[in-house]
Amino acid sequence: MHIPENYLSPETCAVMGAAMLPVWYMAVQKVKKEVPKERLPLLGIGAAFSFLAMMFNVPLPGGTTGHAVGGTLIAVLFGPWAACLAVSVALLAQAVFFGDGGILAFGANCFNMAFVLPFAGYSIYAMVKKAMPAHPVAAAGIGSYVGINLAALCAAIEFGIQPLLFTDAAGQALYCPYPLSVSIPAMMAGHLTLFGLAEVVFTTAVLAYLTKAAPDLVKGTPSTAGASVYGLVALLIVGTPLGLLAEGTAWGEWGANEIAETEDFGSALGYVPQGMETGFSFEALFPDYAVEGLPDVAGYILSAVIGAALVIIAFKIAASFQKKPADYSTQEG
Template identity: 40%
Template sequence: MHIPDGFLDLSVAALFAALSVAVLAVAARRADGELAGARAPLLGVVAAGVFAAQMLNWPIPGGTSAHFVGGAFTAILLGPHLGALCVATVVVVQALVFGDGGVLVLGANVFNMAVVQVYVGYAVYRVVAPYNEFAGAFAAGWLGITAAAVAAGVQLGVSSAFAYELGTTLAIMGVGHLVLGVVEGAVTAVVYRYLTDARPDLRHAATSAEVSA
């Protein structure tokens, strides 16, 4: 999921960097309300957990990699705006300190993992969770990471710097993560159920995040 430098045209990288800055600026203004109650102490713990999980990568065809992202999980627990800022921070630290993902394409990686997966995953959770909370968390993780992969596929496919055309990149990233996303969905659902069983107040925090978002 982390795109390296040299895979995107500079114009594409600049466009998605601008989009990421714009979305995160709005998220920063709206995140204050998500820092109340049980979510504030969770921020550092969730960020550390997502950071560790994202460091475990495995390659997929086409020059990119797959791994647990945790964007939907973060959004469910922290709220979408704080979740986006949390995942963005993780992605930036990984790129600047550990070289996981390129620096010039950092805005594109932030857009995919901290914007697309977080907000798409959260939207899916809100739709499904009223019927079945466990299924909502699973669907959020699964479809959130698939949407993020499709965004990455578009970025790669429209870039002349990359060796494959749009149809190929969408097939590799979209279909590949549609299958691998089952793992993301399962981990999201299982860990969320475990945490909310141990700390029922977290379930109330997630519900209040839905109302305030």
């Protein structure tokens, strides 16, 4: 679901980035008010959960892949505004250090995965939990399924409007060449099935584990991360190479050198959109979570360690600047 560089026009990227600015501002203000200083490092661990979840690629028949995001899980633990901030930080680390998601498309990726997903997922969770108060984990699973599918639908629409709005003199698409009639069914086929299921499994498994191993974290009371929480992070890091087993590329994430030959819905495109071929380029330090000189598995694990450490440290630094105790309202969990 990570939109790569040059699949969206600069104009679209600017609009999506501008739309996220007030969201990020509000998220920061809400976190300052509602998340106490001692829980900010835990929010960093939530961001690490999201970062690592997105490294576990799941294969779909036909050669494409997808992944969970964990946005609803973080929203259940800390609230949707905090989840928005946590997933945004995870996406930033992925884009800058690992080339997963475009720099220009950062606002669009955050809109889909850090805004739509956790807010939609949390809203459904809250409604289902009210109807079934004895089954909060199931409610979180249902919310996570709805959240990731709405996020995928937003991404599909962003892809699909590009050939309607941006073409060259010959009528060829300048950016993403697939119209809504292609992008929506292609994106939703995977997310309504395996990728949505992956989000449900990740959300419910982690939440069920934390409910037993770290009940204070789930209840929303001030607490610190114990060995059980860090142990889960370590387990996820060690398990990330499973994502290498999924061959192929996620739909809509092909490189410019691949898209002309990529067969989608039965035929190859036959050309490289000009905006994709000559657009913005950014070289990440560890592209595709690979580390030069290391085997793929070792590089993937090291990338997982670096990414998880970056987001956890970011929130620990943020906690050091929060001088006064926040007014804290216990989150539903």
